[in-house]
Amino acid sequence: MRGGIRLRLRRPRGRREQMAAALVAVAVVTMLAKAVGAAWDAAVRGWPVVAVLAAAGLSGLLWQQVRAVRRRRAQAKLLAMLQIPLARIDALSDAEFEFALRDLLIRDGWSARQVGQKGDQAADVIGQHAQWGRIVLQAKHTTVGGKVDSKVMYQVKGTAGPVHGADVAVVVTNGGFTRDARAWGDQHQVHWVDRERLRQWAEDGVPLHDLLRLPVRRPRRTGVRRAA
Template sequence: MTGIRLRWRRPRGRHEQVAAALVAVAVATMLVKAAGAAWASVVRGWPVAVALAAAGLLGLCWWGLQRLHRQRTQAALAAALQIPLTQIDALNDQEFEFALRDLLVRDGWRARQVGQKGDQAADVIGQHTQRGRIVLQAKHTTVGGKVDSKVMYQVKGTAGPVHRADIAVVVTNGDFTRDAREWGERHQVHWVDRERLRQWADDGVPLHTLLNLPARRPRRSTVRRAA
């Protein structure tokens, strides 16, 4: 069964023509009145709209200024960060990791503390636009304590394959055995002993200057395509 189609036809006769004209005039009058009412509403309400827009703009500017102020304050505090060795010696293991994170931030890295059980030889991870990705393994010990080469093996085995790091560093407030130093230098695992830590934390020497880290592009993860 087909639907009924409605078709328009021209008015026939004088009576239909007059009726059609009256309907057209009525519709046009309604449209004019509606447009006039809309315009009047806009004219009456524009001060409110302008006030709301101005308030929103002022609020956005205030928020932006507050954020900029916070960033500058944090940057100023980070730039002035200095931690004496005596204070570092008094920290616990986790506090030591957070201190290393703050020192990286001071030096211009975006860094976070990640050390926990099963961290796979990474306590702090940082990212730098010019120097790539760095992994720090923190070894807080008693004064005179030494880090052996086993730690260097662990860091070397996970820094690149697991954490995609360009730079691997072991940091201690103690010292390293001779084997650990030599193995690290042969296999590109940097070490920061007590003296280097003093220069970094207390004297304010940036880590990349202390270790002579070259500028490089950050490592990009490789995406394997399915065969």
């Protein structure tokens, strides 16, 4: 290296240098031993604090889980007793009507979610049940005297199975259906729930699968059968 000083280590020469190097090594080892001992003593003295903090954190997590379980149970109890008067349903918005139908399905034991939005392809609520399969609801919130026509039934029939994989297709309204819509739905397995059926479902608490007399379905096979 130009312009600098290069330090080179050489082995101790003679007894004096060797003794001096040994003393330095002993001093270094002693200092390291003291440092390790001090760290260990600090850890031993501080473990109660660490233990308390860990226990407090674990207790907090457990308490949050307990609260979540209690909250889910409370919501399930409320949904189990859910009854919605038609007058209240009439006052709902379109989106609120969809969520109300979702809650009614959950009350009846379905695993349901609201999916209605722009481009939903004639599905506002989708539910799943171990006995009755997959259900798709198309919600039509209207005036009391409003009627759903056959076009809606065509749309639901065309997308419920092919697009959403539904076993059961249902159109629900707080109004009514035209005669052609009811007849077409009965002929092509598109169930309809008019104002009177909605009253039985929402107000009286009759489960939808009983109201529509849905058949129990066999579980779908998920595996592929191997050839012998």
